[in-house]
Structures are given as C-alpha cells and as structure tokens.
Amino acid sequence: MRYVVYGAGGIGGGIGAELQRHGYEVVLIARGDHLERMRRQGLTLRTPAGSETLPVHAVGHPSEIEFRDDDVVILAMKSQDTEAALEDLYATAGPSVPVLCAQNGVENERRAARRFERVYGTLVFMPATYLEPGVVLVHCDPLRGVLDSGRYPHGTDALLETVCADLEASGFSARPDPAIMRLKYRKLLGNLGNAVQAVCGLDAPVGDLLRALRAEAHACYEAADIDCATAEELDTRVSILRETKIEGEARAGSSTWQSVTRGQGTVETDYLNGEVVLLGALHGVATPANRILQQLAEQGAREGLQPGWMTPDEILDRASPGAGAPPAGGDGAGG
Structure with a gap:
C-alpha cells in the first residue's frame, strides 16, 4: 500500500514522515517554499526523541503522481483548501481512490463524499507545529498521536483495518471506529x-x-x-x-x-x-x-x-x- 499525503504541513508532514520512517511508501503533496525545501533538502522531523531529515518524494500537484490501485490518500490540508484539492484529486485519480480526511471539523467528509466512493473520517490528536519550510515538529513521545478512523458516514471495512494497523506500526494509536463522527x-x-x-x-x-x-x-x-x-x-x-x-x-x-x-x-x-x-x-x-x-x-x-x-x-x-x-x-x- 502507498500513502499519498495531500497537505504535508504539521499534521500531514508528521504522519507521512513517520510512515516513511517505518518502511511504508509515501508521496507528499505540498506547495511553495515548503515543497521546494523538501525537494532540495528533505523533510526534517523533530520530536522529543531527536531530529531526523528524511529524503522524501514530494510533489506539488496530484497530476505529478501516477496513481495505483493500492494508493490511499490522506487529506491533511486546512479545510478552506479542501474543495480545490478534491477537484484536482478527482481529475487525476478518479472516484475510486480511498480518501481519509485527517482534518479538523466535520465538513471535509461531506465534500469528499460527493466525489469519492470510499471516504473515511479521521480523528486527529497530534500536537504538531509547522512554522518553518521543510521542518515539522511533533511534541509527543513515545506515541506521536491518536488517529482513529471510520467509514463516512459510519462503519469500517478491511481497508481501514489495514490503514490503522500501518499507523499503529508507525508510532500512532489508530483504531477503527464505526462512529468516528461522534468524536x-x-x-x-x-x-x-x-x-x-x-x-x-x-x-x-x-x-x-x-x-x-x-x-x-x-x-x-x-x-x-x-x-x-x-x-x-x-x-x-x-x-x-x-x-x-x-x-x-x-x-x-x-x-x-x-x-x-x-x-x-x-x-x-x-x-x-x-x-x-x-x-x-x-x-x-x-x-x-x-x-x-x-x-x-x-x-x-x-x-x-x-x-x-x-x-x-x-x-x-x-x-x-x-x-x-x-x-x-x-x-x-x-x-
């Protein structure tokens, strides 16, 4: 399975970095100085355990990715940027790519469900900071955060079980929750x-x-x-x-x-x-x-x-x- 993290700031960058550190294939989508810094120097992840700079596969737009059947997209941009991101993702990846909304609020799942067949809500509790291009801080140890997920509007499935297991193996606590929107x-x-x-x-x-x-x-x-x-x-x-x-x-x-x-x-x-x-x-x-x-x-x-x-x-x-x-x-x- 490959993880495409769309919006690689504090939350997305932290999730993507830990997945990559633990052996999973990751593509990050970012923009501006943050993207350029990651392309030139990699993504620096700072945690209470230390600092590490990872060479990452970072792109500026979904059209730069050749999407595969085993891709899972994790949306992590701010909610005001979701609509444009969904339009670009749909045009490139089509409606069947699974989409996890690892974002604040409850509106992102609604908008994603208008276009994509498999949409998941993700509860994010992860104290992260992104103020400097190319650098993400996660202020939590040993677990990096809680990333529980459920099918939108309710339920779970086999894919979600796999995603949660991968996140658990990457230093997060991640449980499938069929009523995730309550949280x-x-x-x-x-x-x-x-x-x-x-x-x-x-x-x-x-x-x-x-x-x-x-x-x-x-x-x-x-x-x-x-x-x-x-x-x-x-x-x-x-x-x-x-x-x-x-x-x-x-x-x-x-x-x-x-x-x-x-x-x-x-x-x-x-x-x-x-x-x-x-x-x-x-x-x-x-x-x-x-x-x-x-x-x-x-x-x-x-x-x-x-x-x-x-x-x-x-x-x-x-x-x-x-x-x-x-x-x-x-x-x-x-x-």
Whole structure:
C-alpha cells in the first residue's frame, strides 16, 4: 500500500514522515517554499526523541503522481483548501481512490463524499507545529498521536483495518471506529478556540469567551439532534498521549494561530466556528459569539494582523445584544 499525503504541513508532514520512517511508501503533496525545501533538502522531523531529515518524494500537484490501485490518500490540508484539492484529486485519480480526511471539523467528509466512493473520517490528536519550510515538529513521545478512523458516514471495512494497523506500526494509536463522527463533533468543540488564539494571542484570559462559544455549539447540537461523544469519551481516548518538550523548541499555538503567524492569509475558521453558525442558521439558534469570532479571524488573516490585536472582552462586547458587526478595517489592532 502507498500513502499519498495531500497537505504535508504539521499534521500531514508528521504522519507521512513517520510512515516513511517505518518502511511504508509515501508521496507528499505540498506547495511553495515548503515543497521546494523538501525537494532540495528533505523533510526534517523533530520530536522529543531527536531530529531526523528524511529524503522524501514530494510533489506539488496530484497530476505529478501516477496513481495505483493500492494508493490511499490522506487529506491533511486546512479545510478552506479542501474543495480545490478534491477537484484536482478527482481529475487525476478518479472516484475510486480511498480518501481519509485527517482534518479538523466535520465538513471535509461531506465534500469528499460527493466525489469519492470510499471516504473515511479521521480523528486527529497530534500536537504538531509547522512554522518553518521543510521542518515539522511533533511534541509527543513515545506515541506521536491518536488517529482513529471510520467509514463516512459510519462503519469500517478491511481497508481501514489495514490503514490503522500501518499507523499503529508507525508510532500512532489508530483504531477503527464505526462512529468516528461522534468524536469529530466533540473535538470540534475544542477547535472553536483555535481562532481565539489567532485573534487574542496565546496569553489572553479566554475562559469566558470559550464558554460562550461552546454554549452556542451545544445548543446547536441539541437543536440539530447531533450525536456527539461525551467529553469523558474523548478525554479517555487521548489520555494515552504524553506531550513532551522538544529541546530548543517552544510549543506553538493552535493550527489557526500557526496559519496567521506564517502569514498564510486564510484560516479555516469558516469550517470550525462557521459550522456552528451554519447549524444555528438552520435550526434557529443564535450564535453571536461564534459569528463575530469567525468574522474577526477572517479579517485578521486577510489584513495580516498578528495575534493579540483584540481582547476576549472586546469580542464578547461585540457579540452582546445590540452590538454592531465587526468593522471593515483593522481598528483595535495592536503593534
């Protein structure tokens, strides 16, 4: 079996590197300086156990790959990039290639299922950092992360059993789960805070804002009758992980914070907080905190505002009854 990892940043690069280190055939799809650095110098994987630079097969587009019957695609790009990636993948690989969505949120599986015959949701718990081209950090040892997967919308199959076994052999905990979306909906509640870090910074007092965001989400889940795993279920599953310091490296913020810090210009908040906003619109639930944060995160990424340009209290004030929409410009931005 060959693994095509589409989106070789922190998560995709870490998964692909560990699969290759353990003897599996891997192709990475990346872009920009990251792709060029990997082509010239390989992919450097830094973990608490040390640093290793791997010669990797890296390409910039699916059309550069001659797809085979034994290929499995692992999607690991940010959700705002999924649609274009699926179009390119479908045009090159066709509808029968298996696709695992190792991504935040719950929208990627829906979009993949419109085109591909075998789609799988993957729960990703993997503390990874990608800030420097050609370098990926995974802050976990000895296991690198939890990568449970299930057939979308539900079920498992023989292929998934093999994929999970390969990931287990590569340093991950990976179990087939026929109801994987229950866990992904639970993880989404945690991901609602990703944009908070991107707007407010890493050290802001965010407790009240996080509670407001999650209260809205819980109300939406109840109104939509969404089957969501309990906090205890998810906590028990990921309790086997041990986040560990990498010598000489600080642990970065959320993936959204990393996107803003790299100056990427876009964030995936539309598919995290925006998922709650959509559910609220469909089921008559007010979601002002998630809506305001979604707008602010997009504004900050678009205008190149670094984390810390607005406080949690300012966001809550804007989400309060009678408050106006966020401004079109960047007032409130700090240094």
